Amino acid sequence: MSIEVREIVRRFGATAALEGVSLHVARGEFVALLGPSGSGKTTLLRILAGLEGSDVGSVRIEGEDMTGVPARERRIGVVFQHYALFRHMTVLDNVAFGLRVRKRRPSAAEIARRVRELLALVQIPELERRYPEQISGGQRQRVALARALAIEPRLLLLDEPFGALDALVRKDVRRWVRGLHDRLGISTILVTHDQEEAMEMADRVAVMERGRIVQCDTAEALLREPATPFVAGFLGEATRLDCHVRGGVAHFDPLPLPPLRVTLPDGPAQAFLRPGDIAVHAGPGPCTVRALRDAAEERARLVVEFGGVLLDATMAGGQPVQRGASCRMALRGGILFGADGRRADAEPVVRVLAG
Numbered sequence: 001m002s003i004e005v006r007e008i009v010r011r012f013g014a015t016a017a018l019e020g021v022s023l024h025v026a027r028g029e030f031v032a033l034l035g036p037s038g039s040g041k042t043t044l045l046r047i048l049a050g051l052e053g054s055d056v057g058s059v060r061i062e063g064e065d066m067t068g069v070p071a072r073e074r075r076i077g078v079v080f081q082h083y084a085l086f087r088h089m090t091v092l093d094n095v096a097f098g099l100r101v102r103k104r105r106p107s108a109a110e111i112a113r114r115v116r117e118l119l120a121l122v123q124i125p126e127l128e129r130r131y132p133e134q135i136s137g138g139q140r141q142r143v144a145l146a147r148a149l150a151i152e153p154r155l156l157l158l159d160e161p162f163g164a165l166d167a168l169v170r171k172d173v174r175r176w177v178r179g180l181h182d183r184l185g186i187s188t189i190l191v192t193h194d195q196e197e198a199m200e201m202a203d204r205v206a207v208m209e210r211g212r213i214v215q216c217d218t219a220e221a222l223l224r225e226p227a228t229p230f231v232a233g234f235l236g237e238a239t240r241l242d243c244h245v246r247g248g249v250a251h252f253d254p255l256p257l258p259p260l261r262v263t264l265p266d267g268p269a270q271a272f273l274r275p276g277d278i279a280v281h282a283g284p285g286p287c288t289v290r291a292l293r294d295a296a297e298e299r300a301r302l303v304v305e306f307g308g309v310l311l312d313a314t315m316a317g318g319q320p321v322q323r324g325a326s327c328r329m330a331l332r333g334g335i336l337f338g339a340d341g342r343r344a345d346a347e348p349v350v351r352v353l354a355g
């Protein structure tokens with residue numbers, strides 16, 4: 001089902017949690033809300049779920065205004081980070097809960113059939129008699145999802161649902177949840193502050209900053225065409241550097257980095273250099289390798305220090321380097337924002353190595 005959020009404002013005393021948020025989610029779409037702590041993600045989710053009201057603005061689900069519609073009548077499944085499973089209830093009773101408290105409650109036999117179907121769907125049919133403390137974190141996550149799905153939601157809201165899982169399990173559960181979303185054809189909104197998670201799972205990512213959605217787009221578009229310096233800095237592990245544009249060339253002095261050609265007016269600017277924009281060459285030079293990442297990859301990632309600044313970079317060529325080794329560095333490009341907020345892609349002036 002489609003969701004239309006219009007100009008939502010929500011204040012808590014002097015704090016404006018949401019300052020005019022609009023968002024459209026198409027039927028069957030998976031959208032992530034991504035932003036730093038306190039940017040308003042959870043507040044927006046709670047307003048969608050009907051757990052919180054808004055001061056201004058409206059939420060429409062499939063065209064129907066949700067104002068005054070209580071949470072349990074919205075047919076929205078919600079999963080929070082702390083799954084809040086009922087500890088004194090078995091897995092089966094936890095999943096059945098939403099069905100048992102329904103206004104039009106199905107028969108006991110129907111509830112049992114539905115719960116077994118759901119546990120099979122989330123691939124834990126053998127756990128129905130266990131209690132939450134007798135199952136693993138990943139399994140609890142699946143129970144929480146089965147419970148959210150039991151009410152046959154039109155919309156699934158996931159609030160940092162993978163935070164309590166260790167990295168390996170998290171990856172698996174993430175893929176599996178996306179697969180489930182695709183199979184069931186429901187709309188899903190995921191709240192996260194993990195950009196990798198948002199980009200891997202969602203069709204579109206809404207980047208939030210201080211109570212606003214500053215950009216909502218595909219992961220690729222957010223990386224290629226960030227709307228603001230905040231988005232450029234928040235996604236893609238870019239290094240932010242101040243620079244100065246003179247005659248269509250950005251200079252980084254006093255940092256001894258090669259200049260970049262860019263179509264921006266003269267004046268101060270901010271450069272966002274992604275790891276792929278900075279190519280490191282092994283051999284004597286002015287930079288020092290401080291850390292190695294993904295060393296087994298063909299284009300190994302590394303952190304280099306240059307003039308007291310740490311830069312996320314990429315190894316050029318296949319030569320191995322070691323922590324502490326000296327190296328040289330070239331710029332392949334970057335994204336720059338002028339003082340007026342205008343964005344421009346930068347290119348190397350000449351393809352020479354720094355130093």
Ligand SMILES: Nc1ncnc2c1ncn2[C@@H]1O[C@H](COP(=O)(O)OP(=O)(O)OP(=O)(O)O)[C@@H](O)[C@H]1O
Nearest residue numbers: 012015016017036037038039040041042043044193
């Ligand atoms: N019930 C409340 N009373 C007062 N202030 C609140 C309340 N709920 C949220 N806020 C404030 O509103 C702002 C947005 O909070 P929200 O929880 O929506 O952010 P978030 O992006 O989900 O953060 P996090 O990633 O840390 O969960 C914060 O400044 C928060 O302190």
